[in-house]
Amino acid sequence: VTVDRLQFSLLITFHYLFPILTMGLALMMAWLKTVSFLGRENHRFPLFRKTEEEREHYEQAAVFWAKIFAVNFAVGVVTGIPMEFQFGTNWAQFSNYAGGVIGQTLAMEGVFAFFAESIFLGIFLAGRKRVSAFTHWIAALFVFVGSWLSGFFIIATNAWMQHPVAYSGHGKQVQLDSFWKLLTNPWVGWQYAHNMSGAAITGAFVLAAMGAFFLLLGKHTEFAKISVRVGVVAALIFCTLQIFPTGDRAAHNTAHMQPSSFAAMEGLFKTERGAPLVIIGNPNTEQRRLDSTIAMPHFLSFLTSHNWNEELKGLNDIPTNQWPDSVPLVYYAYHIMVGLGTILVAIAGLAVLLLWRGKLYENKAMLWALMLAFPFTYIANIAGWVTAETGRQPWVIFGLLRTKDAASPASSVPAGTGIFTMLGFAGLYLFVGILYLMLIVRIVGRGPEDPELPTTGAASAAGAMGAEASA
């Protein structure tokens, strides 16, 4: 089981680095394309009032981001296919147990999201030379909708594991009782909003970082200004949404539906009225206390229930066999997410303030900060998922199936086999990661003025070939 857990966490962490940007960037690209397509000098909607020249710059920006998107998407797809297989290969007992319920959402992801996403990305990347401006715009919108739908079905699946609903049957297998209740699981809404907003933050900060980089270099200024502007405004909007209402509500759900996870996140050992909000502190599981804490008294109770003296359940009142197997991991992952989130809000807020005062593009210090901030959005996103997934332990399906009973039976997949394949994946992914960085550096080096959309390259060559064939 340990090997299977290591393998899954390695695969999912590496995989998720890519969808974060795919989903975030899909939104940003859809916005750039929409402005470029709908923009007019006398548009009713002030944000769409653009001159012909500005629209060209938006189009150019969309094309540049499409190149990065394409590489990112390809890696996301090839690292994503193993995820579906992992359920069967390494987690056969889980699949057997829960497939009747979560098979619905996972199959829907394939049928409703992946087909749309892959086909319309193919059309989008084939470029404006092959399709009309309208089709190109619609394709961008479909790529966005497809990638966000895909996110929804994954979150709906995960939500069921966090808070199982709409099932019947115990013991060997569970069965679906209500499709509607599965999709409207009370856990789903806020977790989805929180997660997607997190992805949008990454998209926004990546945009801003690229723009800041080019501004600091003094190259491609028009493109850079659009990227910085759209990036910082989107960053502020989504950072705010990330904290309130989505983060607040998601935490509220955790407190009520997974008290053990919540107590571990907050490092709350003693059940108390008016629990403090710990800003800094080191959980000491052996002594069951937090060391070197800075805390705000009563704040945790207030944030959770809007009542300063609400009683919150601590880990001491939860049997240890229901504790997450690493309380410190849950605690630190959560605090890293919150801490980085706070820093990101501050950066985005300051940047928007400078933008509003018209000083952002000249402010070197701010541009440096924007350029270097984007990796923290990845860390915060991953830390959020680590919190959710390790907080749910020792259950794979909260309250229903323990993780140790979920892996493939040792009779069919011995632990040694799992170690071998994990090493194989580690090696393969190391190579994929290096290749990815190399390609991104290359695209950035060529800059946004390189008009070519060589994405599948194959796509452009197909154009040439089709032309030849018809000639």
Added chain:
Amino acid sequence: MTTAWFCFLAVMITMYVILDGFDLGVGALHLWVGRTSKEREQATAAIGPVWSGNEVWLIAGGGVLFLAFPTAYASAFSGLYFGLIIVLWLLVGRGLALELRHQIDHPLWEAACDAVFCLASAALALVFGVALGNVVRGVPLQANGYFSLPLFNILNWYALLIGVFGLVVLSAHGANFLSWRGVGPPAERAHLAARKLAWLEAVLFVALIWPTYHVRDEMLTNLTDHPWRLIFPALAVGSLIAMFVLQRAGQWFRAFMASSLFIVGLLTTMAAGLYPNLLPAHDGHPYSLTVHNAATGHHALVTAIVWWPLGMVLAGVYFVFAYRMFFRSEEEPKMGTS
């Protein structure tokens, strides 16, 4: 209801094999069909915009198996562990080689990508055949519904034969596709390859009848007991003959369609021979997984039967739209919704 889902699963797998089948076939052949880097690029260009969409059928097919028959999904994926992990690695390597070839303009890089793409495509065609061969042959299922096949037992003689047949069928399929889509010398070479591979395909098809009967006699008796099911092998034979005729006539689009129908015939014959088994047990083991004991609850199947066709119609519309756009030609071929 479970029978309907058995049919849907067969449809998904068939669609995957037809669509990604020509991608794999092109991949396996492109080193020979294209002699220069430019020609090879032309060969892969024909599948460039559509391969990822085609591959989604595999994901969606896995989704259908997971959704409707979770017990079979769990059992097959854990039992054929090594086979599947190898498939994954090959899929990763193949996808990257195809997508990233054009990112770096250097002859060595292109050569390396071409080689990986070719090897991974050919190996995938082989491994998929091996997997199907194992399903037909049966696996050593235990009372708990699981089994284990170490790597060398996955590669048993019958499965390897089917694997080779799979490689030949998909290569022929890819050659027909390139004959239809290609231009210039690569297309000429593809014509030649398609004709030769068609013979090999026919010989193996006939040669495999006896071994199949030997490993699982139900594969034939199941057909003869329900004579209407003989439609499926008849379709395979008919389309194989049609493919020969159309290749002679130089009608490559139709030959490609015949090749697709041949694959439909093969896979439906297999499904008809297996039904009601999903994952039959090997000789002497009584614990076969069937559409009855591996299916999930009724509500899930009924619900999904509402949304699933809707999703398929949408996917069909996207595919027709995209294929029309990418493969625009005098014939205005329609694909993806057969």
